[in-house]
Amino acid sequence: MTVSFDILIVGIGGQGTILASNILGEACLIEGRHVKGAETHGMAQRGGSVESHIRIGGQFGPLIVPGQADLLISFDLLEALRYSHYLKKGGMLVVNRHLVLPTSVFTQKIAVPTEDEIIGRLKNCDLCLLDADAIAADAGSVLAQNVVMLGAASGAMPLKPESLVAAVRKLVPPKTIEVNIKAFEMGRKFEEKC
Amino acid sequence: MKRQYLLGNEAIAHAALESGVDFVSGYPGTPSSEVIDHLRVQPERSFYVEWSVNEKVALENALAAAWCGVRALCTMKHVGLNVASDPLMTSAYTGVTGGFVIMSADDPFAHSSQNEQDTRCYAHFARLPCLDPASVQEAHDMMRDAFRLSEEFELPVIFRPTTRICHSKGDVELGDVAASPRKGEFHKDPKQYVVIPAHTRILHKKLNEKQPGIKKRLVECGYNRYEILGDTAVIASGIGASYVQEILPAGISFMKIGAYPIDENWLGDFVKKHKKVLVIEELTPEVEEQVRQVAGGVPVFGKKNGYAPVEGELSPPLVAAIMVRAGFLPENPFPAVVPEPNLPMRPPILCAGCLHRAAFYAIKKVFKDAIYPSDIGCYTLGLQLGVVDTAICMGASITVASGIAHSGDPRDVVCTIGDSTFLHTGIQGLVNAVYNGANMTVVILDNRTTGMTGHQPNPNTGKTACGVETPPVSLDALCRACGVNFVETVDPFDLAGTINVLSLAKKKKGVKVIIAKQMCVIMARRAGVKRHRYMVNSEVCTNCGTCVRFGCPAIEVVLEKARINELCSGCAVCVQLCPCGAIGREVSR
Numbered sequence: 150m151t152v153s154f155d156i157l158i159v160g161i162g163g164q165g166t167i168l169a170s171n172i173l174g175e176a177c178l179i180e181g182r183h184v185k186g187a188e189t190h191g192m193a194q195r196g197g198s199v200e201s202h203i204r205i206g207g208q209f210g211p212l213i214v215p216g217q218a219d220l221l222i223s224f225d226l227l228e229a230l231r232y233s234h235y236l237k238k239g240g241m242l243v244v245n246r247h248l249v250l251p252t253s254v255f256t257q258k259i260a261v262p263t264e265d266e267i268i269g270r271l272k273n274c275d276l277c278l279l280d281a282d283a284i285a286a287d288a289g290s291v292l293a294q295n296v297v298m299l300g301a302a303s304g305a306m307p308l309k310p311e312s313l314v315a316a317v318r319k320l321v322p323p324k325t326i327e328v329n330i331k332a333f334e335m336g337r338k339f340e341e342k343c
Numbered sequence: 344m345k346r347q348y349l350l351g352n353e354a355i356a357h358a359a360l361e362s363g364v365d366f367v368s369g370y371p372g373t374p375s376s377e378v379i380d381h382l383r384v385q386p387e388r389s390f391y392v393e394w395s396v397n398e399k400v401a402l403e404n405a406l407a408a409a410w411c412g413v414r415a416l417c418t419m420k421h422v423g424l425n426v427a428s429d430p431l432m433t434s435a436y437t438g439v440t441g442g443f444v445i446m447s448a449d450d451p452f453a454h455s456s457q458n459e460q461d462t463r464c465y466a467h468f469a470r471l472p473c474l475d476p477a478s479v480q481e482a483h484d485m486m487r488d489a490f491r492l493s494e495e496f497e498l499p500v501i502f503r504p505t506t507r508i509c510h511s512k513g514d515v516e517l518g519d520v521a522a523s524p525r526k527g528e529f530h531k532d533p534k535q536y537v538v539i540p541a542h543t544r545i546l547h548k549k550l551n552e553k554q555p556g557i558k559k560r561l562v563e564c565g566y567n568r569y570e571i572l573g574d575t576a577v578i579a580s581g582i583g584a585s586y587v588q589e590i591l592p593a594g595i596s597f598m599k600i601g602a603y604p605i606d607e608n609w610l611g612d613f614v615k616k617h618k619k620v621l622v623i624e625e626l627t628p629e630v631e632e633q634v635r636q637v638a639g640g641v642p643v644f645g646k647k648n649g650y651a652p653v654e655g656e657l658s659p660p661l662v663a664a665i666m667v668r669a670g671f672l673p674e675n676p677f678p679a680v681v682p683e684p685n686l687p688m689r690p691p692i693l694c695a696g697c698l699h700r701a702a703f704y705a706i707k708k709v710f711k712d713a714i715y716p717s718d719i720g721c722y723t724l725g726l727q728l729g730v731v732d733t734a735i736c737m738g739a740s741i742t743v744a745s746g747i748a749h750s751g752d753p754r755d756v757v758c759t760i761g762d763s764t765f766l767h768t769g770i771q772g773l774v775n776a777v778y779n780g781a782n783m784t785v786v787i788l789d790n791r792t793t794g795m796t797g798h799q800p801n802p803n804t805g806k807t808a809c810g811v812e813t814p815p816v817s818l819d820a821l822c823r824a825c826g827v828n829f830v831e832t833v834d835p836f837d838l839a840g841t842i843n844v845l846s847l848a849k850k851k852k853g854v855k856v857i858i859a860k861q862m863c864v865i866m867a868r869r870a871g872v873k874r875h876r877y878m879v880n881s882e883v884c885t886n887c888g889t890c891v892r893f894g895c896p897a898i899e900v901v902l903e904k905a906r907i908n909e910l911c912s913g914c915a916v917c918v919q920l921c922p923c924g925a926i927g928r929e930v931s932r
Contacts, residue, residue: 188512252896253687255899
């Protein structure tokens with residue numbers, strides 16, 4: 150088997166998982182490494198649960214096997230729990246402390262775990278929990294929460310921070326480069342507290 | 344040469360550019376849409392590109408271009424090939440002069456489709472060569488080569504990636520974009536292009552005579568290859584080959600199938616050198632059937648004897664499990680893990696401020712005990728609102744509605760269809776319903792785009808694929824021309840007005856058409872449309888649940904009161920629903 154470093158990014162359609170995965174892919178190119186990925190497109194993006202697989206150094210299939218991910222980045226608490234079985238033992242979990250309740254919870258009165266219950270159930274993992282929305286707002290735009298999350302997870306990745314910064318610079322809309330670089334650095338700083 | 348991190352479909356589009364493609368057509372469909380979406384926004388474009396109204400139209404357009412000697416690409420999803428199958432079957436007889444590649448993207452596991460059909464069966468049926476990539480890089484390389492092979496065989500070539508190729512990403516080695524030296528010129532040759540019986544009998548024979556040469560050539564190209572490493576073997580195709588390669592133990596031979604038809608003699612020689620073989624492929628046992636035909640006494644493991652599933656998509660742990668079961672792997676390298684139980688699902692949902700939700704609400708209000716045939720698009724999500732009773736294929740809302748109306752069921756029949764779907768294959772059903780005197784109501788959900796597949800323009804939007812202004816079709820005039828007398832256009836955000844028109848339609852006999860027109864909320868946001876947001880006055884709210892049952896993701900319940908979150912796009916439909924008048928414009932907080 151080849152050794153790849155497997156990162157799963159999960160969230161809700163529209164939260165920017167695809168841009169986050171593109172930034173990781175671009176950083177791999179900058180470092181001259183192979184990379185494979187897979188993601189959700191089409192109807193599932195309409196507010197549904199979405200996943201992006203990134204296999205750094207991957208040479209074969211694009212899918213990460215449940216129980217094998219080295220790093221799980223979740224833009225939402227409930228999605229973190231939904232995909233937590235993808236992490237391998239000792240894998241790291243970086244989660245935005247943000248909970249969007251599925252609409253069915255209200256329309257069909259379906260039971261849903263509280264924030265504290267979810268965090269309690271994630272405690273078995275090597276957990277880094279942060280309020281990426283607030284950090285992104287501090288950096289200049291709440292839309293940069295996906296880049297804050299990458300910053301916070303960057304220490305766990307086998308990629309140099311400068312490659313990631315260069316990738317951010319290349320892929321975000323030109324007008325938002327400064328905000329996103331700041332968001333990345335603030336995320337990185339936060340990680341030291343984890 | 345350059346290396347880029349690309350989506351499979353982007354790599355495929357780039358390969359078409361490297362081949363100097365001259366003509367591109369297609370109809371959007373997941374997972375195929377991004378190929379044309381990538382090509383149509385190229386800043387410097389020397390080729391022609393169109394979004395066609397449906398796949399049959401797209402294929403015939405592209406076929407004609409290839410008859411004129413230019414390189415043509417036609418893209419669609421697997422079920423689109425059903426629509427295009429009529430010209431497909433006979434295009435194998437007529438052949439082509441310019442390279443013609445038909446991309447039909449399969450969707451094992453039906454991530455975003457109504458079935459799991461396998462395009463390889465069409466290739467087999469039509470006797471056309473088919474390329475089946477195992478990775479993004481191979482998809483790129485095959486698309487690049489496909490035009491040349493098509494010219495060599497003088498046949499259309501089917502290119503069949505799957506969701507896990509189209510929507511995979513990888514670092515891809517790209518070549519340079521090539522300028523086309525070709526210019527279309529039609530050479531009249533009725534024996535080739537007019538398939539009257541006397542001609543077609545000869546063309547059929549010619550098609551069959553080409554087959555042995557194609558099989559040999561596909562092995563020479565290296566798409567079908569093997570390595571003998573032991574006395575047992577795994578034969579794999581498509582993405583399954585990538586999964587096998589990652590876990591294949593030393594000492595087991597490996598054959599990779601990437602192109603069809605397979606050379607039986609070549610296959611037989613390989614199989615007979617082994618004591619047993621396992622076949623790994625997605626969907627139909629297309630390769631396995633052929634392996635069994637040549638295997639003689641060699642035991643074959645696969646779908647036909649229950650070692651591998653016939654439905655769904657493969658995954659690395661599933662491939663490992665099949666290999667363990669068939670004795671090709673001592674144990675599964677991926678121990679099973681259990682997901683967290685009992686979490687609320689998060690399925691896709693109509694957006695906050697989507698016109699469809701408002702239209703569905705009004706339909707249900709007026710037609711309480713009715714039958715609701717629907718169609719393929721975002722609005723199929725109306726299932727969650729109880730207003731979608733059938734969905735089978737593009738355009739079938741109207742035909743299913745007229746079928747039910749004539750069946751004797753006394754209930755009202757109200758069908759829903761999107762603007763792009765109506766133009767795709769809805770019109771014929773409407774003509775038929777009027778002609779044959781059905782009693783039914785058709786609601787065209789006109790969101791001014793092809794929403795679900797990524798907002799492609801269509802003849803209703805007044806823009807071509809490349810953004811050039813074009814005369815928009817008038818849905819109203821079109822429906823009247825079909826013979827419909829009752830055609831009304833409503834704004835679904837005006838609930839009272841919409842309910843009023845639907846009530847009028849309910850009282851009338853015959854076919855009634857209501858066009859519920861309002862721009863897709865995602866398009867509106869991109870176009871800079873700004874509406875006031877709304878909020879709930881919690882002192883007035885009685886938590887009656889009326890707005891919550893509307894099912895808008897912007898409406899939540901917090902501390903036993905309705906609350907409108909930041910997803911609100913200002914459609915104001917909930918304001919009209921609230922019996923207490925608790926919802927009003929947001930005031931700055």
